[in-house]
Amino acid sequence: MTKKISKTRAGNPVWNFFTSVKLTVVVLLLLASTSVIGTLIPQNSSEAFYIQKYGEVFYNLFSSLDIFDMYGSWWFILLLVLLSINIVVCSMDKLTNTWKIIFPQKVNFNIERFRRLKIRECFDIKGDVNDALARCEGIVRGEWQTTVKEDAVLKEGAVSKENALSQDSTGKTLMGGGVIFAESGRWTRLGVYVVHVSVLLMLAGAVAGSVWGYKSFVAIPEGETVGGSYLRGTNEYIPFGFDLRCNSFSVTFYDTGHPEEFKSSLTVIKEGEDVLTSDIVVNDPLRYGGLSFYQSSYGTHSARNVALKITSSGSGMSYVKVVEFGQTIDMPESAGTFTLNEFVRGYNFRGHDLGEGFVGTFIPASPMGDRGDESMGIQRDESMGDKGDQNVVSPGVEVYMPLKFPSFDKMRRGEFIFEVDSYEKKYYTGLQVTKDPGVWYVYAGFVLMIMGCWITFFMSHRQICVEITPKPGGIGVTIYGTSTRNSQGMKLKVMRLAKKLKTP
């Protein structure tokens, strides 16, 4: 029955097309050469970027060919599909044969096949043929069993003896010489299939990952809790199914200024209960509930324990006050109150961005007490530009304290000068959140790929044959060897065996 199948297969042009190694070469060549495109043309950038870089015409051409996301394009996927079909069909086609070689119903050797081999050693020895045969068998058995020892399968390394000239009509053993065959590593012929299967496993894992998995990102300020993350690309919100709190984030530096470690302490919260607390660093993610959380970025979210230096222009005295966000403190010299409002990433001052800084409100005790210089125009909100001029209750003066320019507030020429003396940063931690149910298939593929390559490249199915024939005045010995690869190694093996047989 198997014969019938293989016959219909052999006649099938589609089947033949996919069994061909030529197809493999063509597909691999196409994969290699098209992959170059994606390294020359930046992938997944914005439309504006591409139009500016390549112009309208090329933009339209490239985008119709999916060049801007080529590794996910239909034609690239098609190449991978072709490769997969090629591997499956080719392996099925070859395996039937290989299987017969590896697990034959009856191990039989054909001396004629060996006699055609290139690797051989011919020499004469003295002595009795049967002794020589026995000795040779002993040596071969010893050698080839050790090479096979790692393998428990009995069939391998089995030494079969075939005494072609050994019987005469009386049934007595003649001194007719004989042939000894030995082999090892039949199973290594399976290595290629392991390699090919591993390619399929990796591709399957990649597909599973892209269908059932996702990659997303979330930033959590220290002390805060989130319940989901945002998909890369679309920014769609995906809930975790639990909550995640960032207890703290820390970054340490070498004295050269290079960062040494980024560390976040995270707590998983389920139904209001802390279930797991774990520190993560780059290269050591947190895995929970099918999700993995990777330390991938960080930044300053705000600050705490902000120490302000408040200098009175009148008395020349300086005071240091520690304040938190939202807190209102009494000013020194009973001059009013000050509230620390927020930490801002950027601040527009006459068209310049002054960068990160603190914003607070100073409410003088006497409404007209601290008018400041309105022409400075440091207020962020134009509608508040002329406060203090009116005799209504003033909302106060907005004070901006940029981190980069500590003495900036001097320019306001107010009654008090505000300056940030010190503060503790409050960070946010940036986490890459991924779900990839395919990764274990890919990893299994990795393991098989390495094993398969090792087996195919460094192990082989080796066979030897020693032919011992009586000659007038001595014994003629010929050793033939063959191996699925590394003929140099086989040559050396045969030479070594010859040397052993020559020395009585």
Added chain:
Amino acid sequence: MNSSMLLSITTFVYALASVFYIASWTFKKDILSKTGMFILVAGFTGNTVGIVLRWIESYQLGYGRAPLTNMYESLVFFSWTMAALYLFVEYKYRERIIGVFATPLIFLAIAYASLSPSISSRITPLIPALQSNWLIAHVVTCFLGYAGFAVAFGFSIMYLMKPDMPGPGSLMSRLPSFDTIDELIYQMVMFGFLFLTIGIITGSVWANSAWGTYWSWDPKETWSLITWFVYAILIHLRLMRGWHGRRISWVSIIGFMAVLFTYFGVNLLPGLHSYAFLTLDFLPILS
């Protein structure tokens, strides 16, 4: 003596070894190549000690890291892997003249590291993404792979140079037989392929542990995959009838060009890193 000095000296020792091998070939004196081999072993020892010394120095500086993380260190290590592989092949195949085609490569890599003004030999600390044992596994295996391809490249040149009918006693007749060279090339390619495979795999496991993505089609990754495809093609071409010797030599040369591009050329490409927000150079050891 610090490591960079020792490695500079090593560069000249390797140069001397090449000179001896080439002299042995041109002047047909076996004693010269034998001397060359001993000089090569001396250079290899210096190379090894230099790498170990650098490791110790990094501890003294308080960084404590394997010396495998920048261009300088990777080139020095590349020389080391090529020298190790070549010495093994010479020992195993008992062919000495082939050193003519391998030792210059060993010298060139370390010379480029030591002499190029754009490559700094300063020891810098490791940024967090690089602090991983996968990194060490990744670099070691990648460079073993590259070494295999480099030596295969040298042998391919040898194959192509050898005329079909070298005159008896001529320079070319001293080269190994076509069959031997052909087998040597394939052995080296298989060695390189196995280790490049492990290199790509360890790199991708590392990327997954650091960034949560085992593959991101970063130019460097993509080019190492292209290289891998080229050698996979070579392997299959060889299994098809008729692809031996000269043709395989050409494919092996093309493959080595891909290796060089992966190693040096990728830096010239528009560097769009998939994880730019990390401000980390993605897969930086290969850069």
